[in-house]
Amino acid sequence: MMLSASPSMVARSSLEEMLESLRRRDECERPKDLPPALPARPTSRARLPSARKSLPTDFKVGEENGAKASMESAEKRSSLNGKEDGKRKEKEWGAKRNNSFGSKKLRKEQTVVDLPYDGGVMLDEEKVNEVLEVNEMKSAKSGEVEWEDNLGYFIKKKLRVWCRLEDGKWESGMIQSTSGDEAFVLLSNGNVVKVSTGELLPANPDILEGVDDLIQLSYLNEPSVLNNIQYRYSRDMIYSKAGPVLIAVNPFKAVPIYGNKFITAYRQKVMDSPHVYAIADTAYNEMMGDGVNQSIIISGESGAGKTETAKFAMQYLAALGGGSEGIEYEILQTNHILEAFGNAKTSRNDNSSRFGKLIEIHFSAFGKICGAKIQTCKGV
Numbered sequence: 001m002m003l004s005a006s007p008s009m010v011a012r013s014s015l016e017e018m019l020e021s022l023r024r025r026d027e028c029e030r031p032k033d034l035p036p037a038l039p040a041r042p043t044s045r046a047r048l049p050s051a052r053k054s055l056p057t058d059f060k061v062g063e064e065n066g067a068k069a070s071m072e073s074a075e076k077r078s079s080l081n082g083k084e085d086g087k088r089k090e091k092e093w094g095a096k097r098n099n100s101f102g103s104k105k106l107r108k109e110q111t112v113v114d115l116p117y118d119g120g121v122m123l124d125e126e127k128v129n130e131v132l133e134v135n136e137m138k139s140a141k142s143g144e145v146e147w148e149d150n151l152g153y154f155i156k157k158k159l160r161v162w163c164r165l166e167d168g169k170w171e172s173g174m175i176q177s178t179s180g181d182e183a184f185v186l187l188s189n190g191n192v193v194k195v196s197t198g199e200l201l202p203a204n205p206d207i208l209e210g211v212d213d214l215i216q217l218s219y220l221n222e223p224s225v226l227n228n229i230q231y232r233y234s235r236d237m238i239y240s241k242a243g244p245v246l247i248a249v250n251p252f253k254a255v256p257i258y259g260n261k262f263i264t265a266y267r268q269k270v271m272d273s274p275h276v277y278a279i280a281d282t283a284y285n286e287m288m289g290d291g292v293n294q295s296i297i298i299s300g301e302s303g304a305g306k307t308e309t310a311k312f313a314m315q316y317l318a319a320l321g322g323g324s325e326g327i328e329y330e331i332l333q334t335n336h337i338l339e340a341f342g343n344a345k346t347s348r349n350d351n352s353s354r355f356g357k358l359i360e361i362h363f364s365a366f367g368k369i370c371g372a373k374i375q376t377c378k379g380v
């Protein structure tokens, strides 16, 4: 399911602008003497997974300094996990990266709750070099050389690749050898398979596994994107970003990432991991800052979680724009009425909305909710 918040009138999407600026920067920074290039891919550089974190479960509302409290909690957790070195290495990695790319700074370092994943990948120099090397190769002659021409480099460096098997599934492995158009690949389960080189795609370095934002991946191919989303989902991180778009995967279970504590955390920018609250927060801030109407578009197949996600977005906006009159409470209650009349059980969803809806929430100049308008339309 995809969500994106955007001003009503945009000539060019921010994703396009971001890609364009990255493309221009790559042009300027292109090094001269480099190993063979990889195939044409989106030109974004690999970035440090700046927010390798899980949602805090012990976040305290009303802390004088929420960020400080959460950072302390993060440090404590980190040390309990026996990963004391992780933060230091990550800082070193950040410093190394800043050196490599001049003025580039890690995003919002001071406000990020910097928790490593349980069992997450710690950073070491070898992995850092691997990422840098991949990116240098990419920017060397992006688009001029075919991926098949670089298989030798992947064999030599023992880099991981994705391999599409006969049943259509992607498996990761390492190329052992090639012969003509065929390659022998050692899969992670220990099996060696013979596949056509056309069924191989480059895999991202381990260090990039589970990044918050898909644009941080060095290779944006199908298996890499799916693997990243699955990696996060299996750790109850149901939200990921793809630039300005939020990807939500229905957990079909209660995940403890909603409610007042988390609303406060996103409001205070103590947390910035991908979340529908962050989308609603951006929309609210843009509206207040620029005085421009904002839209949050939620799309996905039946049962993907659109209705639930819309409710969470409304919950966040109600918390932000709630006033003394309690109108936000009335707006939230409309969901029950709409569902009572318009929902039905289907083979895909026990509580399927059999209609589409456009919910307008009106705010006063002071950012307080002053009204709402809900339009429904018949589903197909």
Ligand SMILES: Nc1ncnc2c1ncn2[C@@H]1O[C@H](COP(=O)(O)OP(=O)(O)OP(=O)(O)O)[C@@H](O)[C@H]1O
Binding pocket: 250, 251, 252, 253, 254, 255, 300, 301, 302, 303, 304, 305, 306, 307, 308, 309, 349, 351, 352, 353, 354
């Ligand atoms: N974030 C979530 N956390 C927990 N459960 C969820 C979440 N999102 C969705 N679900 C579960 O999935 C079910 C289906 O979600 P929902 O009704 O929002 O889907 P939908 O995309 O609106 O489907 P339809 O198009 O058929 O109306 C919900 O009833 C709920 O049980």
